[in-house]
Amino acid sequence: MDKVSYSKWADILKALGHPIRLRIVESLLDAEKCVGTIWANLDLPQSTVSQHLSLLRSKGIVQDERCGSKVKYFLKDRRIAEIIKVMKAR
Amino acid sequence: MDKVSYSKWADILKALGHPIRLRIVESLLDAEKCVGTIWANLDLPQSTVSQHLSLLRSKGIVQDERCGSKVKYFLKDRRIAEIIKVMKAR
DNA sequence: CACTAATTTTAGCATATTTTGATTGACACG
DNA sequence: CGTGTCAATCAAAATATGCTAAAATTAGTG
Numbered sequence: 001m002d003k004v005s006y007s008k009w010a011d012i013l014k015a016l017g018h019p020i021r022l023r024i025v026e027s028l029l030d031a032e033k034c035v036g037t038i039w040a041n042l043d044l045p046q047s048t049v050s051q052h053l054s055l056l057r058s059k060g061i062v063q064d065e066r067c068g069s070k071v072k073y074f075l076k077d078r079r080i081a082e083i084i085k086v087m088k089a090r
Numbered sequence: 091m092d093k094v095s096y097s098k099w100a101d102i103l104k105a106l107g108h109p110i111r112l113r114i115v116e117s118l119l120d121a122e123k124c125v126g127t128i129w130a131n132l133d134l135p136q137s138t139v140s141q142h143l144s145l146l147r148s149k150g151i152v153q154d155e156r157c158g159s160k161v162k163y164f165l166k167d168r169r170i171a172e173i174i175k176v177m178k179a180r
Numbered sequence: 181c182a183c184t185a186a187t188t189t190t191a192g193c194a195t196a197t198t199t200t201g202a203t204t205g206a207c208a209c210g
Numbered sequence: 211c212g213t214g215t216c217a218a219t220c221a222a223a224a225t226a227t228g229c230t231a232a233a234a235t236t237a238g239t240g
Contacts, residue, residue: 010111012107
């Protein structure tokens with residue numbers, strides 16, 4: 001792995017390395033969801049959820065798409081899903 | 091994934107989410123190494139390396155074993171290696 | 181024991197991250 | 211346009227992390 005990859009992947013892993021963000025990402029494994037739906041599962045202030053989404057977006061882990069008055073989020077990199085699959089294995 | 095797993099894996103991913111620690115872990119993929127050898131590849135103060143090793147150890151990512159005056163480190167959880175394999179894919 | 185090499189630990193400081201209320205922006209609808 | 215809903219951003223406080231330098235530990239050797 002070259003230097004760029006090290007810091008890129010370190011950034012990605014760091015972004016995943018937070019319980020709330022990990023839950024958000026896992027909730028997007030099977031389907032895209034809008035912010036309100038993600039928020040509904042998390043018992044946290046709306047701004048907190050939005051900040052975490054913003055971080056995940058800035059690292060290229062998720063992508064958003066406006067859909068009328070809502071904003072949908074979905075996973076952007078297939079490998080993220082694979083990493084989570086490894087974690088869940090046994 | 092249950093709540094305990096979320097915070098456990100978030101901790102693990104956070105620990106991996108640092109370029110130095112990622113390099114350390116990657117260097118242990120193929121073989122165990124003593125601190126001096128790990129240090130030699132990193133151009134950092136020895137105590138800094140030791141602190142990163144200590145963190146990786148506290149998260150159960152690596153394990154150490156004293157061997158005379160040296161201390162060897164090796165990966166403890168096979169799944170960590172699998173996560174890195176996913177990262178390196180393409 | 182004294183000396184050296186290998187490694188860890190501690191302490192302090194600078195930076196970065198996390199959280200949250202308040203504010204702002206975007207959109208739909210009457 | 212005014213209002214309500216959904217979501218992003220701002221700003222400030224609290225907390226956590228990373229690094230350096232110095233001191234401490236542990237083991238091997240004469």
